[in-house]
Amino acid sequence: MVRRVLGLIFVSLCVCQAPTQAQDFKLFDRDVQIHGFASQGFVHTNDNNWLTMYTSNVGSGEFTDFGANASTQVTDKFRIGAQLYDRNLGGLGKWHPSLDWAYATYKFAPWFGIRGGKVKTVIGLYNDTQDLDFLHTFALLPQSIYPTDLRDTTLAHEGGDIFGDIPVGKTFGSLSYTAYAGYRNDSQYGGYSYLVNSDGAQFKSFAGLQYGGDLRWTTPLKGLLVGTSRMNEDVTLNFLAPTDYSLHSKSEWTNQYYGQYTWKKLLVDAEYRRYWTDLGMQGMSLIQEDVRGWYVAGSYEIAKRVQVGSYFSHYWINYPVSGLLSSGTGHDYDKVVTVRFDPTRHTNIKVEGHFMDGYGLPSSYPNGFYYANNPQGLKPNTNALIVKGGFNF
Amino acid sequence: MKNTTKHLKALIVVAGLVTSLSALAADVKIIANPSVRTDAISAEELKSVFLEERSSLSDGSRVEPVLSRSGSAHDAFVKEYLGKTDASLQTYYRILVFTGKGSMPKAEASDGDVVAYVARTRGAIGYVGVGTSTEGVKTLSVISADNLGSRRLITRVEPVYPPELYKNHIGGVVRLKVTIASNGSIESAELLGGNPVLGESAMAAVKTWVYSAGSSKTKAEITIPFDPNR
Numbered sequence: 001m002v003r004r005v006l007g008l009i010f011v012s013l014c015v016c017q018a019p020t021q022a023q024d025f026k027l028f029d030r031d032v033q034i035h036g037f038a039s040q041g042f043v044h045t046n047d048n049n050w051l052t053m054y055t056s057n058v059g060s061g062e063f064t065d066f067g068a069n070a071s072t073q074v075t076d077k078f079r080i081g082a083q084l085y086d087r088n089l090g091g092l093g094k095w096h097p098s099l100d101w102a103y104a105t106y107k108f109a110p111w112f113g114i115r116g117g118k119v120k121t122v123i124g125l126y127n128d129t130q131d132l133d134f135l136h137t138f139a140l141l142p143q144s145i146y147p148t149d150l151r152d153t154t155l156a157h158e159g160g161d162i163f164g165d166i167p168v169g170k171t172f173g174s175l176s177y178t179a180y181a182g183y184r185n186d187s188q189y190g191g192y193s194y195l196v197n198s199d200g201a202q203f204k205s206f207a208g209l210q211y212g213g214d215l216r217w218t219t220p221l222k223g224l225l226v227g228t229s230r231m232n233e234d235v236t237l238n239f240l241a242p243t244d245y246s247l248h249s250k251s252e253w254t255n256q257y258y259g260q261y262t263w264k265k266l267l268v269d270a271e272y273r274r275y276w277t278d279l280g281m282q283g284m285s286l287i288q289e290d291v292r293g294w295y296v297a298g299s300y301e302i303a304k305r306v307q308v309g310s311y312f313s314h315y316w317i318n319y320p321v322s323g324l325l326s327s328g329t330g331h332d333y334d335k336v337v338t339v340r341f342d343p344t345r346h347t348n349i350k351v352e353g354h355f356m357d358g359y360g361l362p363s364s365y366p367n368g369f370y371y372a373n374n375p376q377g378l379k380p381n382t383n384a385l386i387v388k389g390g391f392n393f
Numbered sequence: 394m395k396n397t398t399k400h401l402k403a404l405i406v407v408a409g410l411v412t413s414l415s416a417l418a419a420d421v422k423i424i425a426n427p428s429v430r431t432d433a434i435s436a437e438e439l440k441s442v443f444l445e446e447r448s449s450l451s452d453g454s455r456v457e458p459v460l461s462r463s464g465s466a467h468d469a470f471v472k473e474y475l476g477k478t479d480a481s482l483q484t485y486y487r488i489l490v491f492t493g494k495g496s497m498p499k500a501e502a503s504d505g506d507v508v509a510y511v512a513r514t515r516g517a518i519g520y521v522g523v524g525t526s527t528e529g530v531k532t533l534s535v536i537s538a539d540n541l542g543s544r545r546l547i548t549r550v551e552p553v554y555p556p557e558l559y560k561n562h563i564g565g566v567v568r569l570k571v572t573i574a575s576n577g578s579i580e581s582a583e584l585l586g587g588n589p590v591l592g593e594s595a596m597a598a599v600k601t602w603v604y605s606a607g608s609s610k611t612k613a614e615i616t617i618p619f620d621p622n623r
Contacts, residue, residue, distance in 0.1 A: 033497060035490050071493060076448045076455055081493040101493050110447050120492050132491050135484055165446055167437075222476070265478065301480060345483065392487065 030072045038066035039133045039390030047379040048359065051149055051368050052090030052194055064088045065131065067100060079105045085131060092149060094189045101156060116160040122178045122214040123229040124256040124271050127154055137299040137309040137340050139352040139388040143368055144293030144315035145273045149191030154231065157182030157210050173220045181211035184235065191366055198372030201239050208235030223262040230255055237279065247279040265301035289365050290318045305342040317361045331358040332367050347391040354384040420469045422566050422618040424511050424530040425518045429454045433546055436537035439474055442518060445495040459519035460500040461507050466522035523565050526622035537614040544573065545605045552598035554619055555590050564621040567592045569599055573611040577604040591619045
């Protein structure tokens, strides 16, 4: 409760007295930049409580996050920085701050650099920026690809990256690559722990090795970017209760393909992701999940500081062993319309409508809907209204 | 004598009109701290500096980009040289800042402040409107070419500022399209935009420039600033 009150006070103070630009200071004769952001949302749904909030009665304002970072360019090629992040989203986050990223980068040349520490993982267009609400037209990114309740599973790794940009001439555009390997460790306040703990079990950890890469091509066609990402995982889900046991992934990977086109004030995105997991205990295959999602989104700046946008997000989950799930489960199709208004360069307000058909598979691999806060059962359709405001400096 | 004066005045009026109709790029001049060794920068290099993809030029000079917060020079530069809108550029920088991959570049309130910052900051590179006084900084030519590759400018002769235009404080940026022969000499030069009188002078100078030799001809676009305040 104390954390919650302190958090709300912090966000309110920040919103009321938001500095207009970064706060800089000198440390050992180097410029250190301080930046931060915060957002506060309200969500109302007609049926079904959503994203672990109790949204279906009057709505919920338990939709707050904030973060702050400090970074400095030590030399022309060497850079260090760190960011703290905290959120309270219904039963997730619960005002427990986390180290979002903290790493050092050494760039030998534009075409080759290394970074090490806790690093945001590059997958698709928005994995590494999914928490940064102010960068996006939408209050919620398409949940078929970027499920905010399960963000920990792909968000960051403790390890290292190699990266670079390779120009291939005006005729061919340029290529950007990232390859990474590291250790993932889910928060105790994420969607999996919420699911496990509300099922009567006790979550201990969900962690392990992640490695993969991303390759994106800025094509010679002005404004067109295409790319692909791959992630392999070797992770273990540990429980403390009812007994101390664990599930280990025999095979777990994510493939993602994406494209983005910008033309004047129009932005069009499309992404496809397939996630496969085969979690087993003592050599026995217990859970196989095949999750596929895609979306097509468009946004347009209709006036200075006013954007409108829309997307269709398609989510589908299957148990390959048992075949297709029964009708009404296993999918979530979300049609979204939004308006974003930026009163100043550093503040924004969004109003967004979601029209959802389906609720995924809450018993095994959640996608925003949980039986724990829908004890009366889930209805097939959910409409949601989101109003969200935020600032950054 | 009277006729000559009339003729010159008419020329100045026409030149002014043509200047006002020139392309967006001609509304901006690129400035740098005198510590920056080069007098010319390629459009690709300029873009990668402002997008923080590189922090030094190909000649080894360390550079730091400086932006203007708003204004017509800012809008023209962002559109013409970076291929973005102001909103998308801000989003780009914020992605760098909030994922730890870069810093928010220095942004000054006015063209005068940009000049002052560039003048006092080693390695600083910025942009201002063509009419802005650029005392204490150097103005860079911008070269844009599809296949300039590793070809470097070896001999550069500064254009002569036509005295009548200088006296009347008429300046601007002219854009030329040049063909560089394989032996490095300038084969042809054509005026694309800007004041035609300044363009004549720029073409005369550019035709004496020499690039390093290449395997084939190279077509390039060059912008050359004329600053009456210097």
